[in-house]
Structures are given as C-alpha cells and as structure tokens.
Amino acid sequence: MGTTPCKYDWPEASKRKLIGKRISRVDGPAKASGRARYTYDINPPGLLYGKIVRSPYAHVRISSIDTSEAEKLPGVKAVRVIQKTGTEIQWEGDEIVGIAAVSEEIAEDAARKVKIEYAHLPVFVADADLAAAEQAQRTKVTKDDQQGDVEKAFQDPDAVISEGFYGQPVICHCCLEAHGQVTQFSDGPSLKIWQSTQGVSVNPGQYAEVLKIPAASIDLVCEYMGGGFGSKFQVDRWGIECARLSHDAAGEPVKIMLERAAELQVAGIRPSLYGKIRVAASKDGTLTAWQSESWGTGGVGGAGVPPLPYVFNIPNQKVKYTAVSTNTGGARAWRAPNHPQSAVLTMGALDDLAAKLNMDPIDFLTKNMDLAPESLRKYYLDELPIARRLAEWDKYWHPRGQGASGPVKRGLGVSLHTWGGRGHNSTCNVTIHSDGSVEVALGSQDLGVGTRTVIGIVAAESLGLPLEAVTVKLGDSRYPYSGASGGSTTVGGVSSSTRRGSVDAREALFAVVAPGLGVPPDQLEAVDGHVRVKGDPAKSLTWKQACAKLGTKPVQVMGKNPGDCNLTSSGVGGVQIADVSVDTETGIVKMNRMVAVQDCGLVIDLKTAESQVFGAMVMGITYALFEERVVDAQTGKALNANMEAYKLAGIGDIPDLVVHMMTGPGYDERGPVGLAEPPTVSPGAAISNAVANAIGVRVSTIPITPDKVLAALAGPEKGAMA
C-alpha cells in the first residue's frame, strides 16, 4: 500500500457507510426462492442429455470398443469415442465414450450398450504405505533439502525431542453443485457454453484452443454456482466432448452433469500427506531442529511439495518429500493447496513437543513466534490471546490427558495458518445511467461466497448510494475480463477494479454536474444519495437530479486491477482453537466449539466474510472427523464413491462456531487480501490436537474415526498406523 494519499484509496473508517458492515447477500432471495438458475437448470429447446461411458477399472489398456449397438438405439443423436483402443487407462472413471440422446434414460441405456474390452494392468493405490509404493516403483523424491546442522541440533544433550507419525488420506471437494455444463454448437462456427466454473473469462480461450473455434465466437455463462473449492477451473475433457457431441448432433444443445460417483472419482481430489516427523526444542521451549520424511499422492501424477515445516522456519531442518503415483483420479486445487495437510503434520508435531515440554501449546507457539515470517508475527500475536479468550482456554484446557475422570474426555487444541491472497487481474465496466441507475459488469463469477454483494458494496460506497441502487452483472464472458477465482484473489481483484471504475465514474459525473452548482468538479462529493458541494451541503442535487444532467450520454468507464494506487496486498494470518469431547468407550469425537480468529486485510462485507469462515470450519470439521476416499487395494475400485459411505458432517455434528474477524488499524490499511483459503487450513490440526489433549495420546491420522481413537487408546504401537 502506498503512503501518499491517492484518490482511489479505500475510504477511512469514519466515512464508510457499507464497507465492513454486516450485509446480507444481494442474491439471497433469488437462491432461497429457487429463481436463481444454476447450470443444471439450463434447458434450451432441443436439449440433449450427455452421458460418459467410464472405465470401471483403475489400470487397464483398452482392447476394443464397439459402439454399434448404442448408435442403433432410437433417440441417440451422437456417439463419440473419447479414448481409442490401445489407450492405457490410469484410473477408475476415466472417460472412454461420450453419448448424446434425447433423454437421460436413453443416454444411459445407450451407455450400457457400449461394449469395451480391457487388458488388465497392475494396480497400485496404497498411498499410505511408502515402502509398498517404493517396492512398486511408484515413487519420486521431489524434495530433499537441508539447512543448518540438523544432526548436531538433535544430538544436543539439552534437546527435548518428539517423534511421531502424522497424516491424512485423499479427500474430495464434494461441491454441493456437481460439475457440469450445457454446450451448444452453431455454424459459424460459434459456441455457447453454460458451465459451472471458477473461470468465466478464462475458459473460452481454452475451448477455442482445443476446438479450433475463435475465442471471440465463444460465449460462456455461469450465473450461479454451488461451490468450486478449486475443482472447477478446468475445461474438462468431457467438457470438450460435450461441445463435440453438440457439433455431431447438428448443433442441438447437450447437457452433461457429473453423477456423484464421477464427482468422487474424476472431478478432483486433495492429495494425501503422511509423514514421519522429528522435532526438537531446547528445554525452555525454543525450537531448534526439524526433520520430516513425508509422502503423498494426488493420483498418477503424484502431488506437489508441501510447505514443511509449516509457518515456523526452524533453524536446523532436513526435509524430504516423496511423491507417490497411484491409479486414482487426479488432484486439483483444494482450498489452500497443501496447507491443511502441512498444518496437520507441523502443528501436530509441535503440539506433541509442547506436551513433552509440559508447556501450554499457546505459550509454546508464542515463544517461537520469531521463527514465523516477520510480516505475520504481529497478526498471530494479536490473534492468539483473542482465540484463547473466546475458547475459554484457561477454563477448559488442561495438561495433556489430565482431564476429568469418567469415560467422556474434553480437550482443546490450537493451530495457526497463513495464506497469500492478493487481488487478481480484473476489469469492469461501471455505468451511470441518466435515470440514476448504476451497473457494474465484469466477467467474474460468484462461487456462492458473495462476490456479487462485495462488488455492489464497493460501487455503492464509492458513489454514496444504497446497495440496492447498484446492479451487478457477472458470470458472462461477454463482460470485461476478470480473473479466475482461485487462491483467495477474487475479492481483492474485483473490489479494486470496481473501486477504480466507480471513482472514475463519479468524477465523470461530477464533471457534468459541477458547472450547474457553480464549483469545480473536485469540490463535489457523493454522499447519502446526493451530489453536493463539500462543506456546503445546502448546495446539492439528489443523485437522480444529478444523473438527469447526463441526458443521452450515460457515464461509462472501465475500472482495472492492477492500476493506480495499490489497493490490495498479500499475506494473512489466522488462529483456530477446537474444543472436543471424546467418548473413550466408543472412540466417537463430538465437537463442543470451534473458534476462528482470522485476518484478511480490509473486510468488505463482514457477514459474507464470517460466512466464509463458518463454511471453512464446517468443511474442516468434516475432513478432520469423517472424510476419506476409500479405494480397494486389491482391485483399485472406489468403495465409497457415493454420499452414504463418503461421510460429510451433518448439521448435528457442527458445534457452536465462533468467528472473530480482525479489523481496524493494522488490518484495514492493507486493503482486501482474500479469505477463501486461510480458515480452511487449521481445523484438521486443531481438532487432532484437541483430541490428543482430551485422551492423552495422539491419533496419528485424520479423519479421527472411532477405530483410530480406540487403537490409539489401546497403545502407541497399535495406534501408529491405524
């Protein structure tokens, strides 16, 4: 952020009418009433239904494909072979044949009539077992680094050392709205695509490249979305085939929505991460050494290197990571890629070390704050005491395993996290019409998080109008380019472009209105639905009167990010505390409370910001206690590719959630930084630490299910690999 004042700067706190207030989503009524049209609701005349014939096996070579019976079925309009005979298939559910038919039932019938023969190849899916992966030659060491003198630090006679195994399996995104699209090909050629996507402005170019249709002739629409979480950036192979099926079916529109099984098999996963960790501190609790040997899978292509040790740059460290290749559907960005997994390994290991040191883990983290990135220390040091108070830590925390008697044990655990965020590239058109109505149009997308609302708030605030005076148009690639929604960059991007566009539009309006008020334009201000002379409120026009002066020439300006004045920055910190009760007879964990104290720079809408954090905690509780993709090691077949055995938390599993957003001096000046990723990082670690605090032993891996809790209670040997 610049230090010299700039006309685009965010208004100071005392002047904000909307920014930072708790404001309901503008599209809430449309969603609650069912008027909002999601991709699934798009049914153009002549619609055909697409179905994909998928490999029922995890690792095979296609020996033959016979689509003749499917093609003969009345109602079938197009059949396409996606992967030819001879192709090696590397995961269950991979796409082989696409079919378009006049009804979903006929498309399914036709799919069953496709005859495919396969030659079986060796299957490997057991990513939790590094030795087995090495033996199967499915590993690749992608990091092996050292800093400082690790051996010496561990050999220090004063060192207190904790060793442990920590980890988590592959999980899936489980968007409430499945992946899907409707695609219509027209001669020209041109393409209309309704797609549930995080990249409205970006994707047409990707379709153009593959389909050899000018990007200028592709229009992509995504008005409403039911979540993406990182899994909906791609133009999928089946999405390309959806367009080709429409082409082959004489330009009739084709809809493909993924079934839940396909969602869980091919629509993206979060990589697993397991690790053996040694960590040392001096007797006063100062961290001195870290050694980790970790591994995980994101499918055939392995997985990216996790940031270990997480947040704390321990002076002496040895870090090795091995990517494991498995015959399973590939990874996609999952909210804060690699951070939640790294938090489970790091914050779990640090918590165990604190227990060994007989230190309160909050004190332990605080003591080592010099090892956290300098830019984040202040946030953590502000946040930890607030989290401590909100969680009633001093009342409920106890040294590990020293809780109440009786079979149900209560415990508290803490974790902290970081994320970059920033503002992505964004352009928008801001229009002030002569009737006083205002619109902001941009090719962004609202994944369900409140982007529409945030844009409206920024424009309304900048123009001195109520929120309902602004119409936000997004979700169409015909609007000006705005970046894909990933990495917590959307709010930063769209609010900055909207701010610049709105300020410029306001100035353009002032230029028209100023002569009539007898002052130079820079003496005007837009406040409370009026354009008035600064310091002389009696000289004013209503917003409508002012805009009427525009006559037949509405104001239209383009707002951009980046641009003059830096309105956003990067790097946020957050702290979470979990409060659990564990039934030691059954191993069932119940959440009592979860506290999140989160920074995200300037909060535009406190309500949707808090909602982001609530959602992140719900998702976090789910992956901490329930979620796991289960694949049979003998056959490579998914055993829980459905919503009954792939468990998600229900409302009854969610406790009192307490969210505290950091705002005010020291936070607001940085502008909006982004919030989607950070609060989803800590829940696994915080809940795992809370369970350890409750029962006195570490449950090595999440999800913390009854079998693992009982095994951990039975003894460390049994618990280690459970």
Place this chain on the structure above:
Amino acid sequence: METFEYARPASAREAVKLLAGGNAEVLAGGSDLLARMKDSVSTPNRLVSLREARDLRGIEYTAGKGLRLGAMVTLEEVATHPETRRHYAGVAQAAEKAASPQIRNVGTVGGNLCQRPRCWYYRAGFGLLAMQDGNSLIPNGDNRYHAILGNSGPAYFVSPSNLAPMLIAFGAKFRLLGPSGPREIPISAFYVTPKTDSDSEFALKPGEIITEVLVPPSPGPSAFYELRQKEYFDWALATAGVVLQMNGHAVKSARVVMGQVAPIPWPSPEAEQSLAGKTISAEVADDAGKAAVAKATPLSRNAYKVTLARVTVKRAILRAAGMESA
C-alpha cells in the same frame, strides 16, 4: 437404471401374483431399492409397488395379545405410535434411530427388515459375497465395517436392519404370503447366512412377501441402542436390542440381540445367561457386554467393532433398566 415394468396392485394377494416368475422386486418405500437400481446392483425387470395394498397397512395393539405391524407401516408411524412407545419402547427407539425424518416417512417396516447389506463391496458391484475369481475380497480388503461374529465366510457383510434385532428380542414372528398361501415364521429363522452368491440372506420363497409382523405381549422393559459416528445420516457401527423380564429388582430372564455385527441379527445367549438372576448395575451390564463379544473373531481392520458391540450391549441393558447415565 434398466427399464422395468411397474405394477401397483391393490392387495397383498394381487402383489404375490405379480411377483410370480421373472425377475421382479417388491417396491415399498424405495429408499434402498432405487439406489441399488441406479447403481445397477439390482436390475429387476418388474417392480411391484405395495403402496396401494391397503391390507399391508395398520398398526394395532391389543392388550394380552400383542402388537401387529403391517409391512407397509412407516418407520415414523412405529416411532410415534403411543402404545408401541409405552409397551415396546425398544421397537419405537429402533424405528426412530433407523433413519432421518424424511426417510422415516417413506421407509417401511418391511423395507427396513428386508434392507440389503450396506457392504461397500456389494454396493460397488462385487455381489453379495464380494467374490472375485472364487475368493472373497473381504478378508484382505477394507473390512472396517464388516462382521465380527458369524464371519467364518464366505459371507462377511453385516445385517443392516435396526428393527430385526429388537423384534427378535421380543420373540416376534412374520406372517408371509406366497403363491401357496400364508405362513408364519419366527423372525429369528428368517435371516440366514448365504453360502453361495446365488443364496439370499432371507428365508423367503420365490414370490413371497412379508405381510405382517406379530409381536407377542411384552414381558418387561426394553431398549434399543445404536452407535454411529455421525449424529444423523450415518449407518450404525453396532446396535443392540434388549428385553428384560424382571422379578422384583432382579432379572428373571433377558433377551439380547445385536445388529451390524454378523450377516444375521446376532442373539447372544451368553449375555442373556450373564444377566439372569442379577440386579442390573453398570458392572453387570458391562459383564453382559463382554460375554456378548467373547466369541468375536474380528477381521484385519475391525477389532474396534468388538469394543463397540460390547459397549452397545452394555448401554442397551442400562437403558432398558432406566439407568442410562450409569
């Protein structure tokens, strides 16, 4: 889903006629069957809906005679039926815990009793016994939810019904109707462990349906206890139904039947003997739980279920005795 014929007869007798021959399935609430059809686990060419068969409805209690439940009575009707709650508390609890409110409103007594196993190998298309190349995939596979009793093979799945263990504990029987007329069978004899992939886990003859459940007069307090990880929308990890006949403060005789632990509802004479003559206490209940699982033979990944089954039996006994917090 494969195409199929759909019939909606007005009586049980008509239904039986429509079930004769071919590959027909009975449609009650549909919450299990339709999911199996969508996954091609079941591929009937005819569905016979019992929705209009009025003679399969009704829930009646007669003092001295007992309780009669029509097969198409919903789980919600059972859970909220005042006399069932008063005289057969365990049955009402089992129905209430069987499903979410939405499912309880469509799910039926007959459907719950004939629900197919939730075994994830079965549901993934490997067949009821999860066989591949003549061997079961379960012993070396992910058997975390599989049987800990009655699991010498080749069946390793667990009987999923909530009502069955509780009704067996009450000594209830089914009235069946088939092509050769009605017959009655103790529920304990209805569930069988299949030996081959073509065997059923139910002792139903071709074309037979359950028409009624007949529960004899209650001998005393009862309870059902279910353990599951999630609060709602989750399959049980272990259940137990307990019926106590009291003699003053002492147990004269007890019936203890476990669910989710074996391919059939699993009565525990060991637990019953352990309770006989005792005054219920936490220790007595725990001893009965231990006795119930003394012969358990866990698979590679489900030893924890032995603990859960033991705790479930203990808690069901304490609940039946009105000492749940003990």
